[in-house]
Amino acid sequence: MNWPEHGGQPDLMKKLLQAEELEVLDFSANLNPLGPPEWLQGELEAQWKKLLCYPDPNYTSSTNALAWIERVDDDEILLTNGGAEAIFLAAKYFEGKSAGIVHPAFSEYERACRHYHLPVTDFITSRVDDFRLPMNQLLEALPDLDVLFLCRPNNPTGMVIPKAEIKMLLEQGLHDHTFLVIDEAFVDFVPSESLTPLLKEYPNLILLRSLTKMFTIPGLRLGYMMATDAVIKEMKSYQVPWSVNALANAIAPLLLTDKHFVGQTVHWLDEQTKKLQSFGEMNDFYLSNTSVNFYLLQDNRNPLKTETLFSFLFQHGILARHTHNFKGLEGSHLRLAIRSDEENSKLLTILKKWRERV
Ligand SMILES: Cc1ncc(COP(=O)(O)O)c(C=O)c1O
Incomplete structure (x- = not known):
């Protein structure tokens, strides 16, 4: 089939x-079967007139609100058209350079790397090892990689790589000039595992987020990425103008404050x-x-x-x-x-x- x-x-x-x-x-x-939050439909209806104007191209107020929620600076965050756009922007940032992907993982990392001509080295985790990272193999490979894509929490296993292992890879990455792109599309389901606090310590860390899963809004298309101001500035230069629609832009801070x-x-x-x-x-x-x-x-x-x-x-x-x-x-x-x-x-x-x- x-x-x-x-x-x-x-x-x-x-x-x-x-x-x-x-x-x-x-x-x-x-997707979250409890979602979307009850208030969302009314809020979308109330805000529908936003569709009659172009959104602010910099998404200033929602970006500032998200930055405040995540405790990062305003220029360390970029609103995206779902997590998928964040993945493709990340691949574009490393266009033509060499990537590693830890599998099994969401298939779009591979597609995005192919799209931007990144030769990819695959690292396979397996059930025999309880899907643990092959740490020795990864640490050995980092000097030859410009970027390593990781899905944490992982799709499809739902498992979370221990923070200590992520830190080890980031430390070695600093030394080898290797970035880690970590897709946190599902981290809202385990908020304590968010890696946002590591952004201050590691300029080689790029975090990708999606609001799709927690809030059951696959049709709205809403995500964001967080990294250093220099990385975000460059990612933004690759983004299609008005990539995030006006309703998604208006709703983002309301969703993320619904604790x-x-x-x-x-x-x-x-x-x-x-x-x-x-x-x-x-x-x-x-x-x-x-x-x-x-x-x-x-x-x-x-x-x-x-x-x-x-x-x-x-x-x-x-x-x-x-x-x-x-x-x-x-x-x-x-x-x-x-x-x-x-x-x-x-x-x-x-x-x-x-x-x-x-
Ligand atoms: C791990 C992971 N990242 C990103 C995405 C894409 O999310 P979005 O719908 O926000 O583009 C998905 C969708 O299935 C996913 O599983």
Whole structure:
């Protein structure tokens, strides 16, 4: 089958699997099921007239508000058209230079590097080593790399690289003139793991953020990046004018100050994750040790039957995310979103049926 690059496309998957009439719950997109915050629709409606004017090309007031929230200087932050634009700007910054990517990881790092002609060295982490970074290999490779892309928290495993290892790489990177681009698209789900405080210490650190996941706004397109003022200035020079639309610009500070919504989400996640992990332990399924709103799943008793499990879930109305385009996984696991209690319970009931069958 011609597997799509990204999750969250239930209609396309139904078409590919010739089951257009089937009702499916979409566990393939890793968005917050509690979102968006209730006030968002009213706020977008109230602000719709912003669409009648060009946004401020410098996004001054939202940038200043974000800088204040993140405790960085105004010129150390750049608003972007989703996390995806931040990834492509980062690749553009290193155009023609050499990159490393730690896999499995979001596929757009590779695409962005290809687009800007960066030769890429792949570093593969695997389940056998609990997806730990190959630190010796990385430290040895840094002198030959201009930039290393890391996804933390990681998509698709949901796991978080220990801060001490990041610091070790940054220290060595300072010495070797190597940058670390760290995609924190999911860090809002584990706020204590944010690396923002390290920006002051390490001028070779570039952080990428997305508001898409926590606030369930994939259609609004909103993200930002943080780095030194010199790096941000250059990134900005590559950005398409008015790249961030006027509504996204108006809404950004309101979203990031909604700590109540984030708190509710973190609480929901904690409860659901415990329930899922304990199901996995009791029924012999591997679940990655996730800190965020999705996880990898494999049937420990039938590790080679992942594709059959995918079809079984689909026939029972659950759309999982395949892992065929994640280097190091090549389809061996499924990625599943953590959804509402009711939806997760439905998933567990179907997994139980699978267990009774195989
Ligand atoms: C790790 C990671 N970074 C960035 C993005 C892109 O986010 P956005 O929708 O804000 O462009 C995604 C989307 O799936 C992602 O998984």
